[in-house]
Amino acid sequence: MRQFVVVGHDAPTTPDFALDDLAGAAGRLDVLCRCVNSAFFLSHAIREDVRAHLVLADSYTVTFEGRDLRRLNPDERSTAALIRNALERREDAIGHQPVESSPGVSIRRRGFEATLDALAPAATLLHLHEDGAPVVDYDPPDDPVFVLSDHHDFTADETALLTDRADARVRLGPKAIHADHAITVAQNYLDTDGFRSY
Amino acid sequence: MRQFVVVGHDAPTTPDFALDDLAGAAGRLDVLCRCVNSAFFLSHAIREDVRAHLVLADSYTVTFEGRDLRRLNPDERSTAALIRNALERREDAIGHQPVESSPGVSIRRRGFEATLDALAPAATLLHLHEDGAPVVDYDPPDDPVFVLSDHHDFTADETALLTDRADARVRLGPKAIHADHAITVAQNYLDTDGFRSY
Secondary structure (H helix, E strand, C coil), rough: CCEEEEEECCCCCCCCCCHHHHCCCCCCCHHHHHHHHHHHHEEEECCEEEEEEEEEEECCCEEEECCCCCCCCCCCHHHHHHHHHHHHHHHHHCCCEEEEEEEEEEEECCCCHHHHHHHHHHHHHEEEEEEEEEEECCCCCEEEEEEEEECCCCCHHHHHHHHHCCCCEECCCCCCCHHHHHHHHHHHHHHHHCCCCC | CCEEEEEEECCCCCCHHHHHHHCCCCCHHHHHHHHHHHHHEEEEEEEECCCEEEEEEEEEEEEEEECCCCCCCHHHHHHHHHHHHHHHHHHHCCCCEEEEEEECCEEECCCCHHHHHHHHHHHEEEEEEEEEEEHHHHHCCCCCCCCCCCCCCCHHHHHHHHHHCCCCEECCCCCCCCHHHHHHHHHHHHCCCCCCCC
């Protein structure tokens, strides 16, 4: 199982945003939508062995489950609509129980730290960082969780948390790239067994 | 100089499409917009050494020039607006002369074959194909031109043309991926000198 956690610092926590202004009033939801695209799409298929968690303003986490996903399309707008649908169900998410808003998409009340706590025990947490070790020198683990930030850097608190929890700090290349591009490169790294097996 | 040619088979050739329906009535222009994003964006910069050519229904080619680009944002919608602006100037593109519709974005009357003819002499044409040689075994050339197709496969005629003109046929991994993801992986391949230098 491959997992991705993307922290959306400015992301909406209510569904009252316009699909026409994802990069503006919707708090750069376009970034998170592209991350979902990169996590799941193959040319003519969805990656079923993937789970992606979008942490919205440290309040809610929307999880996409590849095995169950339906109605996911590659464009930003339709993915934003799925996130909006999830936010419409936010009041039904009691405690830490998730609520499924459409097939393979669920929402729960859970911030960044609780999301890491829930994932860490059974997986290898990889913090993507420009000062990390070259990923090419690191053998792909069986159950990687890549943790990424949106268009902002991680905050000091998030970085401290990651320093404490992550199993490794790796970098994907010499240049800092967008979160969705990082997911695409990470997928290729895993698909090719660390760029070794084509 | 890195270049990307993306063939948009269903792409619009007039500006009368809605920005709200890129994945529908606008002929999957969302795919081409994501390709532009993958070609140019670094975390906090535009890649200046990149040129991307979108071939619209074998009729017009819209070229994005990294060195001159202004007003490019990462979201699909705003990139589609730049393409629409270019199509509004299509009647001013006489013969093979380009017309610049916004800084770094120009349109000319040029189909796929003529685009390849114009680029091939000074560059190394790379045909991305699942039956190609593993790109990891291929040294990155100085002036690569990656040629990609949108959500459709290349037609038989396009494939024949590429077989004739391409310097190499390479694959980026064991799985067929979307064109914009392929551009992201190709950029990483070039950034890391063929996945060797981090």
